[in-house]
Amino acid sequence: MRKIKQELNDFISRGLDSNVRIAVTGLSRAGKTAFITSLVNQLLHASTHDNLPLFLASRDGRLIGAKRVPQTNMLVPRFGYDEAMESLNSEPPQWPEPTRDVSEVRLSLKYKPTKRYKKLISHSSVMDIDIIDYPGEWLLDLPMLNMSFKEWSQEQYKSLKGKRLELAQDWLKSLESLDLTAELNENHLKNVSALYTTYLHQCKEAGLHYVQPGRFVLPGELEGAPVLQFFPCEFPADGKVQSNSNLAMLAKRYEEYQQKVVKVFYKHHFATFDRQIVLVDCLQPLNAGYEAFHDMRSALEQVMKSFKYGHSNVLKRLFSPKIDKVLFAVTKADHVTPEQHNNLVSLLRQLVHPAWQTTSYDNIDMSCISLASIKATQSGFIEANGEACPAIQGINIEGSPLTVFPGEVPQKLPNESYWKQQGFEFTSFRPAAHDPDSPVEHIRIDKALEYLIGDKLK
Numbered sequence: 001m002r003k004i005k006q007e008l009n010d011f012i013s014r015g016l017d018s019n020v021r022i023a024v025t026g027l028s029r030a031g032k033t034a035f036i037t038s039l040v041n042q043l044l045h046a047s048t049h050d051n052l053p054l055f056l057a058s059r060d061g062r063l064i065g066a067k068r069v070p071q072t073n074m075l076v077p078r079f080g081y082d083e084a085m086e087s088l089n090s091e092p093p094q095w096p097e098p099t100r101d102v103s104e105v106r107l108s109l110k111y112k113p114t115k116r117y118k119k120l121i122s123h124s125s126v127m128d129i130d131i132i133d134y135p136g137e138w139l140l141d142l143p144m145l146n147m148s149f150k151e152w153s154q155e156q157y158k159s160l161k162g163k164r165l166e167l168a169q170d171w172l173k174s175l176e177s178l179d180l181t182a183e184l185n186e187n188h189l190k191n192v193s194a195l196y197t198t199y200l201h202q203c204k205e206a207g208l209h210y211v212q213p214g215r216f217v218l219p220g221e222l223e224g225a226p227v228l229q230f231f232p233c234e235f236p237a238d239g240k241v242q243s244n245s246n247l248a249m250l251a252k253r254y255e256e257y258q259q260k261v262v263k264v265f266y267k268h269h270f271a272t273f274d275r276q277i278v279l280v281d282c283l284q285p286l287n288a289g290y291e292a293f294h295d296m297r298s299a300l301e302q303v304m305k306s307f308k309y310g311h312s313n314v315l316k317r318l319f320s321p322k323i324d325k326v327l328f329a330v331t332k333a334d335h336v337t338p339e340q341h342n343n344l345v346s347l348l349r350q351l352v353h354p355a356w357q358t359t360s361y362d363n364i365d366m367s368c369i370s371l372a373s374i375k376a377t378q379s380g381f382i383e384a385n386g387e388a389c390p391a392i393q394g395i396n397i398e399g400s401p402l403t404v405f406p407g408e409v410p411q412k413l414p415n416e417s418y419w420k421q422q423g424f425e426f427t428s429f430r431p432a433a434h435d436p437d438s439p440v441e442h443i444r445i446d447k448a449l450e451y452l453i454g455d456k457l458k
């Protein structure tokens, strides 16, 4: 009898709370895997440790516990939490492997509700959270939905300047030997596409993140598929596209990419998200230079357009919006001393606010924070010239102990001459060794949690 009552209670409370789907994105290496790993790790330890003081349900002792449960979406690969923890717990500790595709993990949170109607039904409620990891590069493809192959090609040619033009040389040369109007030669198209893909990869390696099509650099399960074998090209002067020509095939693949890759992502994944966190690594483009920094700004502006679906006809036609909160978080804050954290947030705001403010985002709340998912350094002070200077201490990637003042983070977007004069050099650190029975050390993961799900645990 007691068991039936308990099951009934669980059923009712689950029915009331349902679940929240939190999407985690960011351009490659932004820190998505580290963030999800830490978030899961923190929640699993929350009932036994005081590790989340800024997450009110936890601080107030209302979070009874969290456990991992099997995900219900069978079509999406499982997020590799165990593999990531294994890397962090290895000797010496390692960062988790880079990931290339969408994946998800589900947690079930049991908590004491504060809302009266919930309390009347049961002393405790259950909320499932799905955390989804997907590459931010996929959001860069959105404008392609509004462009024909010809228009898209023209846009891509326009962007061939500076570093991009330099990197594009091999691909552009290979295009010279391709007759677009000639009869289809699949092998030739494959070879030129390979060079275009290499060019996009090289852009990313040079710190230029705004690349299209996004799947070319992060193909996931589509690796090698013909739908990823096209490239922008200059149309014949008369604009005619002969059937069965190389050009006709390129245009066909582009359309297939729009329909079967871009639209499918928005319809089957994006449409299901309730909350979104966009992770941004500001330090990598600061290290890389002026062009990289401004390129990241364009990429972020592009990413933001996906949250503008209230006004976007393309997205409106595809699905009805669900995301009502977006959190932008600058990651790896433990690379700099704590008094620089405000500057990190201020820099992030400058990247995000102009684009956010010029568009009215229907009923979407937005906030910016800085965080470190997995703290790799300890902060303190060192004495220099008789004065106490802030510093961080950790083990660098090569395995040597390092104590440094990593430098100031500019509060505002620096101009080009700033890089010419001094530049930046933020060092990478190994994750810190930690006791597997304790949660990993973090900075403000709890603040992110409060923003993302605090209101749902009332």
Ligand SMILES: Nc1nc2c(ncn2[C@@H]2O[C@H](COP(=O)(O)OP(=O)(O)OP(=O)(O)O)[C@@H](O)[C@H]2O)c(=O)[nH]1
Binding pocket: 026, 027, 028, 029, 030, 031, 032, 033, 034, 035, 095, 096, 097, 098, 099, 100, 135, 331, 332, 333, 334, 335, 371, 372, 373, 374, 375, 376, 377, 428, 429
């Ligand atoms: N110090 C420090 N470094 C971090 C932190 N989070 C991520 N990193 C560094 O950033 C790298 C990339 O982090 P990931 O979590 O793998 O980033 P990702 O966005 O999942 O990367 P992809 O899967 O390649 O797209 C790691 O290998 C670390 O070197 C952090 O909290 N602190």
Ligand SMILES: [Mg+2]
Binding pocket: 032, 033, 034, 097, 098, 099, 100
């Ligand atoms: Mg990853």
